[in-house]
Amino acid sequence: MSRASAPGKLILFGEHAVVFGEPALATAIDLRTEVFARLHDEWLVDGASLKDTKYAYVRRAVDSSWKGPPLWLEIRSMIPLGCGLGSSAAVTVATLGALAALQGPVDPEAVARAAFEVEHAVQGRASPIDTSTSAHGAAVLVRRAAGDGFLWTIEKGDRRWSLHHASLPGVRLVVGNTGIAAATGPLVAGVKARVDRDPRAAAAVAEIGEITLDGLRALQRRDLVRAGELMDRDHELLNVLGVGHPLLDKFVEAARPHAFGAKLTGAGGGGSMFALTDEPEEVRAAIEAAGGSAFLVETEPRGLEASP
Ligand code: MEV
Numbered sequence: 001m002s003r004a005s006a007p008g009k010l011i012l013f014g015e016h017a018v019v020f021g022e023p024a025l026a027t028a029i030d031l032r033t034e035v036f037a038r039l040h041d042e043w044l045v046d047g048a049s050l051k052d053t054k055y056a057y058v059r060r061a062v063d064s065s066w067k068g069p070p071l072w073l074e075i076r077s078m079i080p081l082g083c084g085l086g087s088s089a090a091v092t093v094a095t096l097g098a099l100a101a102l103q104g105p106v107d108p109e110a111v112a113r114a115a116f117e118v119e120h121a122v123q124g125r126a127s128p129i130d131t132s133t134s135a136h137g138a139a140v141l142v143r144r145a146a147g148d149g150f151l152w153t154i155e156k157g158d159r160r161w162s163l164h165h166a167s168l169p170g171v172r173l174v175v176g177n178t179g180i181a182a183a184t185g186p187l188v189a190g191v192k193a194r195v196d197r198d199p200r201a202a203a204a205v206a207e208i209g210e211i212t213l214d215g216l217r218a219l220q221r222r223d224l225v226r227a228g229e230l231m232d233r234d235h236e237l238l239n240v241l242g243v244g245h246p247l248l249d250k251f252v253e254a255a256r257p258h259a260f261g262a263k264l265t266g267a268g269g270g271g272s273m274f275a276l277t278d279e280p281e282e283v284r285a286a287i288e289a290a291g292g293s294a295f296l297v298e299t300e301p302r303g304l305e306a307s308p
Contacts, residue, residue, distance in 0.1 A: 001036060009027065016188070022206065024127070033075065036098065057091055065114055073098070080177060083177050127142065166216065173297050174275050176294045180269075207237055251292045252275075275287075
C-alpha cells in the first residue's frame, strides 16, 4: 500500500490573471488531503466507482499515470470542496503521489507537471499555480521569466509559467467561507469570454499582474498596510472580471475594520475570501456575524509527501 498527502492553497494575489500568464502568489495552507492506494481486484474509490463524476480529477490522474492492475483508493481531506482552497489540486497531487510511490521514487516536479495536465483537462483551462503550490508547499510565485527561487517551468500553447519558491514572513490569514461551492472551469471560461470582448476586463488582468508583484514586495518588507491595500484593489478587479459574489463582498466589508485588507481567493463565484490581519479573533467574529464560517490558516511548509 502507498500513501501520499498534499496541502490545499490560498491565492494571495493574482488568481484568474495567472491563467493568462500574469504573475500570481499563493501559499500552501495547513489543511491537507491524504490518499491511500493498494492493489485490489476491482477499481474502488472510497468504496465507490471511479466513474462517479465527483472523482473526475482522481480518474484523470489514474488514466494519465497508471498502467497497472486495479487499485483501491481511499481519500481523506480536510479541505472544503469547491471553496477556492485548492481541494481539487490537493486530491490530484496526492493521488498522483500515491500512484508514483507504488512505482518508485516520487519527484514533486514530475507530479506537479502531471497534476497541471490533469487539472487543465478536467477544467478546460487552467494555470499551474494550484497544483505546483500543492506539490511544492510553502509559498509559490508564478511569473513568466525565471528568477530567484526558480523551481520549474510549465508551458501550455503560447502560455508559459515559471514557478518559484517565495520567501514570505509569517502572516495571519482568516478565511471566510460562503459555503457555496462553485466549479472552477466555468468561472475560468467566463473570464476568458469577458476578456475577449471587454477591454476593461483585459486591463484588469494586466493590473492584477502588477498588483501581485507589488504585493509580494510589500509582504517581503513586512509592509502589511500596503499589502492590504493591494488585496482590496485586487478584490475590486476580480469583481470587474465577474467572479465576485454578494456574500464575498459582505464578508470582505465585515472583515476590513479589523484587517489590513481582504479579498476573494481562488476561483470565486462563491467559495472563500480571506483577510490579512493582526486581529484574527475580531475578524473571525465579524465574518461569522455576517453569516460566514471563518477559520485561521497558516502557511504550510510541507508540499507533497509520499511513501510506498
Ligand atoms: C483557482 O484556484 C485559480 C484560478 O486562477 C484558476 C487557475 O489558475 O487554474 C482561478
